[in-house]
Amino acid sequence: MTFLRSRYVEPTRGETMSVTTHVQRPLRLGFIGWGAINRRVAQLLRDRQGERIIVAAICLKDVADGVDVPAGAMIITDPGELRHVELDFMVEAAGRSAVAEWGEAALQQAQALVVASASAFCDDVLLERLVSVAEENGTQLLVPPGALAGVDAIAAAAILELDEVIHRIVKPPAAWRGTDAEKLVALSDIRRSATFFAGTARDAAARFPQNANVAAITALSGIGLDRTHVELVADPDASGNRHELVVRGDFGKLSVSIENRPLAANPKSSEMAALSLVRLVENRFLAFAR
Template structure:
């Protein structure tokens, strides 16, 4: 299968290097999208074997799978043409799937697939299993270092200077849908969780700024007729971009390993 990557930041480049090494059996790195020809040439220098550079409206013509690693505002630029081409879209900007029922319906018509890796979240296997029965509640509390929230547009609406807080400060509580509108770059983990369980309207979320943290901390609580569980994860940043967790790229690589493996462990 031929794999393309849209967005060669910390996550995209890490996945590209794994494909370039040839360690992912059955997968070929077929090309990527770059912001400019000069940037594309620079990125190709980091690879053992240079690959073609495509526009986001044409990469699906050359690939079976396209990995989306873009800023949220650019999601539709790659998602729409990939779905129209009937190819597989691996989505990292999971928050952008909220409210895009049209994209999912169109995928049914064109034969496309949309895959959301677990990314920086754990417990999704268990959540999907308990959702087969009666899923009663899902909550997620996301706590972030102050620096990771300073650019959030929501701060302009509230009277708080996060640089001066001494204790954890709750910025917002509500449904994942409500919080995604205010923190589009900070809720991909919660969006993936909601899509695996009760949906974005019924999955409850709190987002906190915590001056004591150096890494993002996610805590999830689930109650159901078969199991109740609580899980927490604190992710280490990638070397390339402190704002991106190292595990995010690794989850995409693990997904690819599972797609071509003769032995699959986990839901």
């Protein structure tokens, strides 16, 4: 998708060469879901880019959920209605079920769809279907790095053979409340670091979709959902949400750790999850993409 276009005009005798540059038009953005992450993304984009980005549509299950939406944004509750909206880019952060509900329509209408709820791709059939829709429509299905560091390196390293990928997720006990962790460990009694789950990324992301959704991102970047090993840890001394990655393969060895501040409006998510989405959106139209 190109927003800056230049036209070369061959000069005739006695004329000088001229180059006409078109003015960049605003990127038309759609959100699937209007929870804490997408609201944060919209706020940061508004503060940083102003009128260079237009929030054209917000996709919701219920119109009543459309609280404090940006002026001019169309609230949509039926995927079929997307065909009436001009969109360049769509961002999903509404949970696994929303990917299945809105994914096909988004890929048919917009030039790219970012799926933050990567745990949805534990469903191999869904992933294959959306990839097929993207190929048929010449669009892109993108998975953001989320709260992680080193995802680009893992994806590059996976060009060669990878032997092992380990993803360890460490959060304060309170961040695991309301999840299956409460069935595996007495969170209120933890006095030191406790690993309460060890298994594949597929199992971790499926069982803990809010807290371990990011494990699917690691897996999709590297050796897959069934070969990526995940450990989930409740640590009373943790001051934030920490991700520790260890990767070994023909490229060498990677070891990286990142500790994120929780998202103020939702401690189960990280601020970095929203920031990674902002970067992806901005890189669709900035002349210097990073």
